[in-house]
Amino acid sequence: MGNSTQNSGKPKRGVSLYSYSGEYGVTMTMEDMFADIHDMGARGLEILANGHIDGYPEPTDEWVENWFHLLKKYDLVPVEYGHWVDSRLYQGRELSTQESYDMLIRDIKLANRLGFTVLRTKLGVIDDDLTPVKNWREFIAMALPDAEKYNVRMCPEIHNPTVLRSKMVEDYVEFIEKEKTKHFGINVDFGVFQTDPIKMWEGQDLSVLKFSAVEDIIPLLPYVYACHAKFVNMSDDFVETTTPYDRVLKVLIDHKWDGYLLSEYEGKDKDVPGYVSGQLRRQHIMMKRLLGD
Amino acid sequence: MLEREQIQSRGFRNVVADGVVTGFQVAFRSLYYRGVWLSQLRPATVIVDGETFNGDQLTWTISGKTYEQAEMAALGNINWPLLEPALLTIRKPGGLAQGFHDIEIKYSFSASYMPPVMDELMTQIHGPAKRRLLMV
Numbered sequence: 001m002g003n004s005t006q007n008s009g010k011p012k013r014g015v016s017l018y019s020y021s022g023e024y025g026v027t028m029t030m031e032d033m034f035a036d037i038h039d040m041g042a043r044g045l046e047i048l049a050n051g052h053i054d055g056y057p058e059p060t061d062e063w064v065e066n067w068f069h070l071l072k073k074y075d076l077v078p079v080e081y082g083h084w085v086d087s088r089l090y091q092g093r094e095l096s097t098q099e100s101y102d103m104l105i106r107d108i109k110l111a112n113r114l115g116f117t118v119l120r121t122k123l124g125v126i127d128d129d130l131t132p133v134k135n136w137r138e139f140i141a142m143a144l145p146d147a148e149k150y151n152v153r154m155c156p157e158i159h160n161p162t163v164l165r166s167k168m169v170e171d172y173v174e175f176i177e178k179e180k181t182k183h184f185g186i187n188v189d190f191g192v193f194q195t196d197p198i199k200m201w202e203g204q205d206l207s208v209l210k211f212s213a214v215e216d217i218i219p220l221l222p223y224v225y226a227c228h229a230k231f232v233n234m235s236d237d238f239v240e241t242t243t244p245y246d247r248v249l250k251v252l253i254d255h256k257w258d259g260y261l262l263s264e265y266e267g268k269d270k271d272v273p274g275y276v277s278g279q280l281r282r283q284h285i286m287m288k289r290l291l292g293d
Numbered sequence: 294m295l296e297r298e299q300i301q302s303r304g305f306r307n308v309v310a311d312g313v314v315t316g317f318q319v320a321f322r323s324l325y326y327r328g329v330w331l332s333q334l335r336p337a338t339v340i341v342d343g344e345t346f347n348g349d350q351l352t353w354t355i356s357g358k359t360y361e362q363a364e365m366a367a368l369g370n371i372n373w374p375l376l377e378p379a380l381l382t383i384r385k386p387g388g389l390a391q392g393f394h395d396i397e398i399k400y401s402f403s404a405s406y407m408p409p410v411m412d413e414l415m416t417q418i419h420g421p422a423k424r425r426l427l428m429v
Contacts, residue, residue, distance in 0.1 A: 048326060
């Protein structure tokens with residue numbers, strides 16, 4: 001995969017700073033989050049560009065210098081840079097292809113400046129089924145030479161309610177094959193494998209949720225440059241109770257997929273100090289055991 | 294560091310210009326997980342002790358610059374940073390009296406990766422922004 005600092009031949013562990021969003025700025029600083037991830041022996045890092053970069057989209061040289069200082073201090077690898085093409089930036093109209101490209105290239109350059117090689121490229125949608133904007137092929141194609149030049153892979157995230165066997169995923173794969181590109185792919189969010197969801201709010205109808213068979217990821221692996229290790233509930237005996245992590249990780253190991261699994265906690269009590277750290281530590285014990293780390 | 298509550302106690306004060314109290318200010322933080330462009334924001338409404346202020350009755354100050362609500366819809370290249378409280382200045386001659394005041398702030402913002410219908414609802418998932426603050 002595009003992102004390895006060492007070719008371990010198996011998935012590597014990382015964390016998305018999104019997990020800490022209930023504490024960031026209130027009870028945790030950026031350095032606190034880095035230190036917490038380092039404790040788990042995880043090395044991969046995902047940030048959200050306009051959440052975690054001070055002065056976004058134009059951080060100061062001092063900020064960037066400190067960024068690399070912290071990466072070194074906590075032995076972290078910048079893996080995935082979360083960013084958005086905000087198609088509804090202006091009320092009442094969608095961004096033109098040129099405007100969308102301008103937004104993309106700004107993030108491509110900044111991601112490269114910070115050392116990232118994968119982009120979690122969030123596209124605007126036009127309906128309740130999360131169908132991407134009609135001109136996505138045009139502005140992504142425009143940005144492919146830039147992505148190559150700046151060594152990044154733009155990856156929309158496949159996230160429930162979307163499933164892996166879907167028109168959306170077929171369209172992305174068709175585009176990749178047509179363009180013969182290594183600079184556009186997908187990020188699979190493990191929420192798509194959630195077989196036993198738990199209610200996140202009163203009145204939530206769980207019966208409408210669809211999920212993908214674990215094996216459905218196999219034909220997509222050549223296009224998967226990072227995964228969101230989505231989790232919502234770790235038990236005290238280190239089992240994620242909603243998603244068959246044992247089967248998912250076995251498929252990845254068996255197929256020698258060696259990208260990063262980026263933990264994304266989306267359960268309860270995100271703003272209770274220390275709660276997310278405890279959930280992340282449980283999840284990383286589970287992943288270490290399954291990966292044989 | 295920010296206060297846990299969305300409406301911050303720091304920043305709550307009357308505004309004095311040329312010796313005259315012209316209004317008051319209140320700061321609030323975003324509970325979203327990323328900063329937003331000013332054009333993504335929908336105009337805010339502030340309710341103080343039951344009195345409603347909106348439209349040109351209030352301005353937003355972001356990173357030291359003050360914007361009228363009407364001009365923000367066109368500002369797609371200015372970011373409201375995630376960890377910076379927005380400072381609202383409410384035009385109210387005489388300001389607020391010393392003592393407790395019940396403050397409520399309503400606003401929304403577009404999130405293009407969500408169904409379009411969500412653009413007017415994005416802040417409701419966090420519940421209403423309400424707090425009782427003390428004016429000195």
